[in-house]
Amino acid sequence: DVKVTQSSRYLVKRTGEKVFLECVQDMDHENMFWYRQDPGLGLRLIYFSYDVKMKEKGDIPEGYSVSREKKERFSLILESASTNQTSMYLCASRRQGGGSPLHFGNGTRLTVT
């Protein structure tokens, strides 16, 4: 089974802090994704990566950046956390092409105070 692991289940940070959310997958998937989930809005794509060192903006990239130095790891960075970034963050990975499904981690619930 594919395993996508997010480093923290819950995080509480202060406004203005730099925040790192880490995600690791163990199936050698080329594509990795960061979504945020908010009530009534579903899942919205922040950034995704086709492969190592490659990244693409999703639908809501403002206030975020990402890093993919190794194939198995995809990090989401909040340069200066704000209260409107309080949300559930979900990482996912998939094999490139052919309609392969996304496999998700358990999520990180981030609260910015």
Added chain:
Amino acid sequence: AQKVTQAQTEISVVEKEDVTLDCVYETRDTTYYLFWYKQPPSGELVFLIRRNSFDEQNEISGRYSWNFQKSTSSFNFTITASQVVDSAVYFCALLTGTASKLTFGTGTRLQVTL
């Protein structure tokens, strides 16, 4: 642009009732894939099914069945004889042939009570 609409925000049923979750999609691509995911209270999204645009056969897996109709751009999900363990948020998603990213609907929360 791609869009997925799940008009039902929340559905409540009593155990053993049948329930259908609606999903309507929009895309101009002729090659695409449709997905359903389940998100139980624990939070992790679980992949349920994938359908490609060239395969309109309905699918049944135990108590779950899916009805894909290109004529109405719909991919509906039916749970027969619902159980309390089916309580979750269900998401429909669309992947087009030109992109690697999924577009999700806003989800339908299903509550099954005794």
